[in-house]
Amino acid sequence: MPIQHIEALRGEQKKGKEQIELAEGSELAAWGAAANLTIVGQPHARLEGADKVTGRARYASDIRLPDQLYGRILHSPHPHARIRRIDTRAASALPGVHAVISSADDLDITFYKEECPLFATTLRFVGDEVAAVAAESEEIAEDALCLIDVAYEPLPFVTDLAAAIEPDVATVHNGSNVLEPKRYERGDLAAGLAAADVVIDQIYTTQTAIHNSLETHGCTARWEGEQLTLWESTQGIFQVREDVAEKLKLPEHRVRVIKQHMGGGFGAKQVVWKPSIMAALLAKRTGRPVQLMLDRRGESLAAGNRNGTQQRVRLGAKRDGTLTAIAVEAHMAIGAYQVGGEASNVVGIYERLYRCPNVRTEQAQVYTNTGPSVAFRAPGYVEGTFGLESAMDELARTLGMDPLDLRLHNYTESDQKKEQPYTLPEALRLCYGRATEAFDWKNVYQTATRAEPVEARGAQAQTKRRGIGIAAHEWGGGGGHPPGYAWVKFNSDGSVDVVTGAQDIGTGARTGLAQVAAEELGLPLDQINLHLGDTATGPYAPTSAGSATQATLGPAIRTAAANARQQLLEAAALVLEEAPERLRVHDGKVFVQGDPDNAVSVAEVTGRMAPQMIQGQGARGPNPQDKTVRTFGVQCVEVEVDMETGEVTLLRVVAAHDCGRIINPTMVDSQIIGGITQGIGFALTEERVIDEASGIVLNPNLEEYKVPTVADIPPITHARVGQPDVAANNTGAKGIGEPPLVPTAPAIANAIFDATGIRMRHAPLSRRRLVERLATQKLKAQQNGGAA
């Protein structure tokens, strides 16, 4: 049978395909550091900025269709329960209610990797979906939820990660709560530890955090016959199309997913969630469009979170700081279900950040009766870097080394897992240099007080102490997720429409991608209109995750633009009576090289050609196979700690991140500031709190779940790097969406230690925890003082 060997052929097949698709793309030389660019690299305001600040931009919840109904979901009040009986008759009878669906309906749709029914009769977390209602208004739908009569049989449950690992605990599904671990090893860990002069062996934990995008999950669903359109708040229109088509057993071309603007996703909107399927079902049943957006409580409970972790970390080092061993065993509280999407790789940072021959990592997912986790901006790396970079700081303090020196001492220019160099081996070194220079790390660190033993400094009885911390990271995202495609259309007046199936999830992708098109086409930016966010009309682009959009679509758009530009030059050559090779296009004009007066406007050329239309197409070729594309970053922070109250004030943050060429400095600055802000929340205040006795989430809202406000944001300096990564892709640019959040928390923890002598190993480094530690420290100091 010819189909059986496909798996074996996959590699060859892909290669074959790329040769078909990507011949043009591969011929385009990358923009190097010396490239004379006039639009790329400039700080343009985001193109849709005015729409957003004036309220014109329409998000998923702004969609209003004739006859639109509104959906609401009944969530389980129990962390684990069986539905004995459900009666929706009273809800259905409420005037204004048009449909109620629940486990009483015979829906052949399963969800999650566990393949549970869309409406299960066993509920596994507070927030698990019980029923959904469509009504004339959100208020009526809410009222209807109260009329749904459900008899629950509570079951034993476990919500805490540490507890869930124990034997004889309540199980979330049949079988153990702990899933088969993922393991990696190189070298000989035992030998490495044995060879070490110093070993750090500590446990670090990180909390469950909620994404809390300003815009909740949800969509508006409309059927036109067998054609379904979803206006969905999503990071991946094509992924949603594929998922919805599969769940509703429709061919993909009958599902259209549209998303123009988004109020944040941060990883939680990579996959299709139950509400979208429910909206589609309610719309089908009522014959009317249904908008189903989660409220804030539903968003907090049932739309993903950053999994809590527990990491046992061991570092072995020689006295000069040379790492001999790195080991980590991580457990991740994934909640009640495996959602899918980008995997959370807690141990990845341990495997690559430092040069070390003996490395062993292990991570195991653990079920708990809590809302399922999902990727959250740099999934796994935020958690893992907290552990590794805290431990590295502990190692440095133990060795009496400047933490910066320890890091540079263990610098690696290559990907030790793949045994090949990075595309930009000096990238992290550039980050260290730029960040510490801008921070004046060496001077601040080497002041007299800081040269003293830290424990002694920590024991000083002052009300406020200052300290500094540093952390680095590397990250697999940012290199792009090929393939990705784009079309470039010249209009008859010389203006250009660019079409791609990508999405701008709020990062400024529209602007950065338009800049690439404008640069390659030699047109002013305002002559470009970039269209994205529609599966029906746009060519394929991947999910906006892994900081991928600019690095995936930028090169595709550049290729398409180059293809269109070549056609333009060939047409202009007939007008100017010159060989196309001698022509250049810049600032809307085609001119003869060396003879700038001999020129014709682009509009003149396209106008003479009309109605013939120049159209370029471009594909994003594969990433290099013999080198590894990664992104890197370093952050330095200074804190002031109130030794009485435990209040931590961030005085300043300096960040240097490698994202290859900077396409738009304003956008990158925005990402840095936004990411660090989110990192500050992760470090200090954000935590989902569960009452262990009842399993109830105590803060599913924005009042009691503490995200940073503008008052919490310190001065942030972005020490730009901007070295083009010409081996990565033809624009030399990589993504910067996720990284800025990664090193913030360990840098803060290290600074708190520097200030107080207290090592905070459990995120968030909350005021409650710190004040307890300060009180203990004070008590010990008094006892020591008393003993002295």
Next chain:
Amino acid sequence: MPIQHIEALRGEQKKGKEQIELAEGSELAAWGAAANLTIVGQPHARLEGADKVTGRARYASDIRLPDQLYGRILHSPHPHARIRRIDTRAASALPGVHAVISSADDLDITFYKEECPLFATTLRFVGDEVAAVAAESEEIAEDALCLIDVAYEPLPFVTDLAAAIEPDVATVHNGSNVLEPKRYERGDLAAGLAAADVVIDQIYTTQTAIHNSLETHGCTARWEGEQLTLWESTQGIFQVREDVAEKLKLPEHRVRVIKQHMGGGFGAKQVVWKPSIMAALLAKRTGRPVQLMLDRRGESLAAGNRNGTQQRVRLGAKRDGTLTAIAVEAHMAIGAYQVGGEASNVVGIYERLYRCPNVRTEQAQVYTNTGPSVAFRAPGYVEGTFGLESAMDELARTLGMDPLDLRLHNYTESDQKKEQPYTLPEALRLCYGRATEAFDWKNVYQTATRAEPVEARGAQAQTKRRGIGIAAHEWGGGGGHPPGYAWVKFNSDGSVDVVTGAQDIGTGARTGLAQVAAEELGLPLDQINLHLGDTATGPYAPTSAGSATQATLGPAIRTAAANARQQLLEAAALVLEEAPERLRVHDGKVFVQGDPDNAVSVAEVTGRMAPQMIQGQGARGPNPQDKTVRTFGVQCVEVEVDMETGEVTLLRVVAAHDCGRIINPTMVDSQIIGGITQGIGFALTEERVIDEASGIVLNPNLEEYKVPTVADIPPITHARVGQPDVAANNTGAKGIGEPPLVPTAPAIANAIFDATGIRMRHAPLSRRRLVERLATQKLKAQQNGGAA
């Protein structure tokens, strides 16, 4: 200066461009008569049919946007007047009114070829636009119109074509009402007339007819910053974009025009009309979306019409029927302005339909103080064919020849204007054969009574008489208006999205184009989703006029599909371990030729490739240069005339039309039936009636303007021809949108003559006119009888 010689280079430049764009298209062999097609040629119901009959399909007037306002226009009550004063304060002050614009505003926008202001202070027809209002509802907007205070100074006017030609009449603009005529001549007309044995010399006139699309003109305009989106009821989204961009001084990429469904255009929606610009201005001024649809009165008065004509026709022929001379002098009442768009060519039919060495034609446009005319389904040819084919019938009767024989005797296989053959020289002969065979023309015509002299038969004193008539036509539309472009995207489950910038104006283009894609791709039709009607995301396609859409985009889509199919086969080749050349795709499967068991489904191949996406692109190459693409048709009708009341009952119509290959018989049948129905209206009842004393249109509605109802439609037989025109394009198909309407009126006139002996030379052949002629005939008969 290099730009000055562009005009001279235009031909060369276009050729250069086509080589760039169309290399693939030109290599694709046309589907010949022997091609084994399974989807093309089948009678599929239109894909959007269910949406339309269930009310789901959203037309321009169905658009509902948040905060949408509604616009209304104040039309001039005078045929010619000057605005002395206009005061819009009371209207503006009406609660719910958000903006009023008029000539009091300083708008730098001109309209029509005469470049008159958008709101002129000199009004030139009843219906000319005076002001526009945007309000919370259509009702409030209507009320506001009543509050606009205008002081008009009436001016002398002329509304009648014959009067407008006379000297010393009121002039519509400065200068003569009669514009410079367009002339054509071949051979020597005087010699041709001198050589004739018989000369027909008559004047024929045709009325002004209103398109009366079910859906009126209009749009919904929304601004988002500097970006304008128009949901417009239009035949040409790209044309509207270009026009709007020019008038509002925007680059084209800032204007997006969307149209998904349309309730008829018939030529009147080829260009942008004033209401669309007004909607955009009102939306800009109010900061809210504005929907401005014309009401039926506005539609009748100010949205175009078929120009009335007056044609002096001379035919010279030898006794055997050989034509020696054809001459026509036509005047066309174009109304008050030249709108643009497809030209109405009244004399074209005289220049090509019959073989004749000596031809002279002349047509002059004439201004009248009436609503401007615009293209109307086969513009000019409906009017011209009425004249020519009536005159040919007169000639046949005079010569005592069967009118069919006279036509066949003067058959031409070549384009006498361009002196080159038609791509399908036998096309018209096939039409004559199929139509007359299905009608049984020879038998019916040669019955004993019909062999008698017609005047004698016409004098028979019976209450009801039956007669038959025939008319033929040729038409320049249907060959397509290249260029046109399409993209074909394979989804990961093997389904396909096709994207083109075309529009389906109600003809079934969606379905016919999807059939071409499905056929070439080897997929079932339900695996194809065709997207059109959006300038932002679709590649360029021309205006849907000249029966062009299927013949322009079909070949482009076929080329794009072939391009995608080739990529599919190359990928499948890796799976099946076969050379791509040996693979075929059919019914959703790729199989090895000669080994049907060795197969893989398309979905399997695309699924294994995902996320890589197969995308094909295609362009419609130019029409052949050494042959002329035309379409042809013949209709035979039988009527019954009540000799007392003048009531004409159509007993049956048989139509045979050349549209090359028939892509979808159901769609073509629909076009034939719809076109003939419109032809019957033109022939018998439809006429704009103006009170000559006041210049007021008396029937700007659907009550007093008589379009045929379902009760007026006779049995219509479509005698399909369906001979592929392989020299025209790679699908062998041509358009059929306009032709069916062309020969209907003269065929009816000829049948009325056959029944009654009365030659009706003035359309419409209304009951009033016929009963007057019957009364005169009766009187003469009585007088003759008395004299006998």
